[in-house]
Amino acid sequence: MVNRQPVIAVIGAGIAGLEAARQLAALGYKPVLIEKSGTTGGHVAQWNRLFPDMTPAADVIEPLRAQTAGIKTLLGTEISAINRLKDEYNIVLSDGSSLLCQAVLFATGFRLFDASKKEEYGYGIYDHVITNRDLERWFNTREDRRIQQPKAVGFVHCVGSRDLKAGNTQCSKVCCITAIKQAIEMKEEFPDAEVYCFYMDLRLFGKKYEDFYIKAQRDHGIHFIRGRVSEVGEAIDGRVVVKAEDTLSGRPVKVTLDLLVLMAGILCNPDALRYARDTGVAVDDDGFLKSRDNLAAITESSRPGIFFAGACTGAKTVPETLAEARSAALAIHQYFSNRA
Ligand SMILES: Cc1cc2nc3c(=O)[nH]c(=O)nc-3n(C[C@H](O)[C@H](O)[C@H](O)COP(=O)(O)OP(=O)(O)OC[C@H]3O[C@@H](n4cnc5c(N)ncnc54)[C@H](O)[C@@H]3O)c2cc1C
Ligand code: SF4
Secondary structure: OOOOOOEEEEEOOEHHHHHHHHHHHHOOOEEEEEOOOOOOEHHHHHOOEEOOOOEEHHHHHHHHHHHOOOOEEEOOOOEEEEEEOOOOEEEEEOOOOEEEEOEEEEOOOEEEOOHHHOHHHOEOOEOOEEEHHHHHHHHHHOOOOOOOOOOEEEEEEEEOOOEOOOOEOOOOOOHHHHHHHHHHHHHHHOOOOEEEEEEOOOOOOOOOHHHHHHHHHHOOOOEEEEOOEEEEEEOOOOOEEEEEEEOOOOEEEEEEEOEEEEEEOEEEOHHHHHHHHHHOOOEOOOOOEOOOEOOOEOOEOOOOOEEEOHHHHOOOOHHHHHHHHHHHHHHHHHHHHHHO
């Protein structure tokens, strides 16, 4: 491969950053990965098994880590500022050093909606209300005193998504299928438990997602209740009482649960919005980074030399993120080829 000179900073070493860096290295570039946490893999490294095939998350993360082992990776490194120069960007790092780059790839991913902001669901107030992230952590560690042989478990969809009051009207796209995946996993762990999903509509757009839904009902007897949860309270024994209206039957529903799981939605990582301000990159109405063209140039920003990959432009699945990361690497290659 040709040894090319430009410095390419990849901000974020989640699966988007790792895959893009891997592809850039294969094209002969020397990307530098900047990761603010102490480890690579981003959110996927926190998940247990992945829809749609229940693949262990480690099967995605470990090969990516191995294939990027030779790439310069600055772990535990924050960015203090990004200064836009004429054709270049000067990135000031938290250790006081700086990196002059000819291209920057934002792969900063997402943050989960803070479920405690929806006080009516009781996260942080009632002991037995947890989030999708807490449940993934339990699948990985088996450590959470709140999960002890539950007899009844509920999942609330659209927490902080499709919700004007929460400031996010967008659909987070992956949480319907994640709820179904986690509901099935709970039934596998606790076959005698009754499991309920409270949803507005089910958005099951991906390959095999509908099969998952059918399996959840047919093989596991999971109850799907269409309707917004109107009230969550705590019973005297510490269990959670959930009231909703089943809009299909027109009847009110009241169930008492040992565990209520809130499907917190996906928002843009706030760091990315700060860097966008610093570099003059546009932000979309939905609060994610704005692509130059949502059809033909999703990985390109409005500024020359700045590119995107993964969830920084909107909620994405793992295969979508990986495909976009490859596309971003090619867009960067094309950018330098056109300038040569
Ligand atoms: C509960 C849940 C379960 C899911 N399960 C599945 C599943 O089963 N199957 C599936 O296909 N998809 C699943 N997804 C979607 C999946 O998590 C995303 O597709 C994936 O995480 C996107 O990767 P990313 O690299 O774009 O972002 P992230 O995973 O968010 O990674 C971003 C990285 O950038 C770093 N970073 C952020 N800001 C900075 C900064 N300022 N400087 C340096 N580094 C920074 C972060 O520390 C992180 O390492 C799930 C999502 C959720 C919420
Ligand atoms: S994917 Fe489902 S749970 Fe998530 S925001 Fe969209 S409709 Fe709501």
